[in-house]
Amino acid sequence: MKLAEIYRKIISEEPYKDMGVFFESYESFEEKPLVSRCKRLDFLKKEMSNDKVSEVLAGGAIFLMNLIKIMGETDKCSFYAITFTDFYGIDEREVLVPNIFVYPGAASVGFIDKIKENSAIAASKEMKEVMNKFHKIGGEAIFDFYESRFSDSACDEEIIRVFAVPKEVDTRVGNSSFRSLRP
Template sequence: MKNFEDEFNTLIKKEKLNDLSIYFSDYESYEEIPLFSRYKNISFLSELSFNEKNKILIRKGIELIRHVSEVSLSYLKEDETEDYFICLSITDWDFDDYKEINCLSPHIYISRKKEWLLSCLELTQKNSIEENLVKEYLTFLDLNSCDVYVSGKCTNTNRVYILEQPID
C-alpha cells in the first residue's frame, strides 16, 4: 500500500494542522479538529477502497496525535500535562455520510480538562461493529498499543475514540 507521505504533508499544511498552537489552546471544554475539512482535500486517496482509505487516515491521525503528545511539554506547564487529553475520534458511521466519500472521518479530539471530559464521555468498550472494525484496522497497522472506546452515554455508536493510553 502506497504511503502518500507527500500528499499528507500537503494536507496537513492546507488544513493548518502543522500549527501546533491549535492543539494547546484553552478551549472552553474540548475541540474536535478534522483531519480533512473538504472531501477534495483527500482526493489523492480516491482510487483506494473504503478499508484502505480508513487505514491510511487512521494511521496518519495516530501519527499526528503522537507527535502532538511528544511536543506537549514545550507548550504546557508540567502540571497542565496531567489534565491534557488527546485522542483520535472517528465519525461519519452513517451509511449516507461515508457513501459519498467512501471513508470515515478522523478528528483530533483535544481538551485541557481531561477529568471533566472523561466523566462526561464515560468511555467504555461495547464490542460494537464500529469498535471492532477500528480494532481490525489497528491490528493491521500494528498499532496494538491503542485502545478503542465509545461513549457510554450514547445508545448509538456514532463516534469511536482511539486512545494511545488506557483510561484509568
C-alpha cells in the same frame, strides 16, 4: 504516492498545519478532523481502496498523536484521543476520517472514567470497524477503545463517537481499573 503530496494536498489545508491548535485553551473539548473536506482525499482514492485510505488516515492520526505527546507540556493535564464520529457510510465501505480530540486542562481529569462508565458492554459494528483499521496498521496494541452514544434531540439523531485512547494517556488522566472492550 509521495509524502510531500499528502502534505501539500491535505495537511497544508488543515488548521493543524500549525500544531499550536492542539495546545490552545479551549472552554470545553475540540475535535479537529484529519481531513475537513472529503474532496482532498480524491488523489488517494485513485490509488487505493477506501479501506486503505481509512488505514492511511488512521496511521496519520497516530503520527499526529505522537507529535502532540512530544510537543506537549508535561505539567499540563490535557486529554487527547483519536475519535471517529462519521459512520454514515460504514455499510458501503466509505472512508473513515479520524479526528484529534482535545480536552484541555483540569476539566479533563476524570473524563476518561466517564467515557468508560458509559461505554457499551458489547462492541458495536462501529467500534469493530475502528479497531479493525487499527489492527491492520499495527496500532491496536497501543490504544484502548471506548464508545459514546447519545441522542441529540436538536437533530433527532443518535450521535456515536468511538475513542482510541493511547494507553499512556489512559493511565495518566484516569484512575479507573476499567478494562477496555475487546470484541
